[in-house]
Amino acid sequence: xxxxxxxVRGAGEWEIGAVTDGFEVPDATTPVxxxxxxxxxxxxxxxxxxxxxxxxxxxxxxxxxxxxEQTVKALLNGGPADETDLQTRFLQxxxxxxxxxIKPNGRRYTQQEIADGAxxxxxxxxxxxxxxxxxTMEHCDAIQRFFKVHAGFLTAEDPEALATALQFREQExxxxxxxxxxxxxxxxxxERLLQDHGVRGIAWRAAQLPTDQHRDKVAxxxxxxxxxxxxxxx
Numbered sequence: 001x002x003x004x005x006x007x008v009r010g011a012g013e014w015e016i017g018a019v020t021d022g023f024e025v026p027d028a029t030t031p032v033x034x035x036x037x038x039x040x041x042x043x044x045x046x047x048x049x050x051x052x053x054x055x056x057x058x059x060x061x062x063x064x065x066x067x068x069e070q071t072v073k074a075l076l077n078g079g080p081a082d083e084t085d086l087q088t089r090f091l092q093x094x095x096x097x098x099x100x101x102i103k104p105n106g107r108r109y110t111q112q113e114i115a116d117g118a119x120x121x122x123x124x125x126x127x128x129x130x131x132x133x134x135x136t137m138e139h140c141d142a143i144q145r146f147f148k149v150h151a152g153f154l155t156a157e158d159p160e161a162l163a164t165a166l167q168f169r170e171q172e173x174x175x176x177x178x179x180x181x182x183x184x185x186x187x188x189x190x191e192r193l194l195q196d197h198g199v200r201g202i203a204w205r206a207a208q209l210p211t212d213q214h215r216d217k218v219a220x221x222x223x224x225x226x227x228x229x230x231x232x233x234x
Contacts, residue, residue, distance in 0.1 A: 034075060034163040041166050044173040048180070055169060063100050065165035066093035066149075067158045081158035091131050093154050094143065101147045117146035 045055040056076055062069045066089075071082055084092070098108050109117075115125035119142055127133035128143075135143075140154045147153075150164065 034159040034166075037163045037166045037170065038076070041170050041173065044170065044177065048173060048176055050173070055173070061162060061165050063096070064168065065161040066096050066153055067161050068092070071158050072162060075159060075162050084158070086155055087131070087134055089157075090135055090140070090154050094129065097143075097147045097149065097153075101149075114143070114146060118142035
């Protein structure tokens with residue numbers, strides 16, 4: 001059984017994977033990030049006042065990750081993932097892609113369209129879709145590009161796949177948090193001052209001054225500036 005080094009973008013790095021029947025088996029030390037991502041997303045949702053039912057919508061996360069809904073629910077509740085091999089995950093997620101990533105006319109992509117888009121023959125595509133042929137990573141990459149999903153979508157283990165989907169949700173929440181901060185700054189001159197200049201930036205610059213006397217002058221200037229800014233009456 002041969003070995004070669006492989007990197008898979010986006011869904012963790014697979015290194016020194018044994019090649020078996022077309023698949024490269026990931027190293028067992030690949031980190032599982034799901035608990036950390038769950039904690040961050042929960043904190044963001046609470047800070048923004050977004051209901052957990054919206055953030056952790058099981059159906060939506062299943063579509064985004066390729067993980068079956070019952071497994072998504074179990075993972076969100078701290079349960080274990082189902083043990084599936086790479087071939088099973090590939091077929092399961094490819095079937096989900098064909099159901100959920102459809103053409104503008106509402107129809108599914110045909111076998112021929114998938115073959116053409118992924119740069120393979122119709123016979124190759126048919127064998128992959130029917131489970132008669134085990135795909136290589138090149139096959140997976142080509143199909144993922146065709147369906148416009150991230151690298152590793154077809155092969156990542158369930159916890160890692162769900163963590164990746166939640167990371168996209170985390171980015172959405174961070175954007176909402178930034179927009180809320182901008183809205184508040186626009187309404188409040190003091191908030192705008194702090195945002196424009198950056199509290200950390202002011203503190204860092206003050207720390208570079210050589211003496212306490214210099215830093216006292218900075219504090220006096222800030223006091224005068226803050227006093228000149230009137231908060232809007234509530």
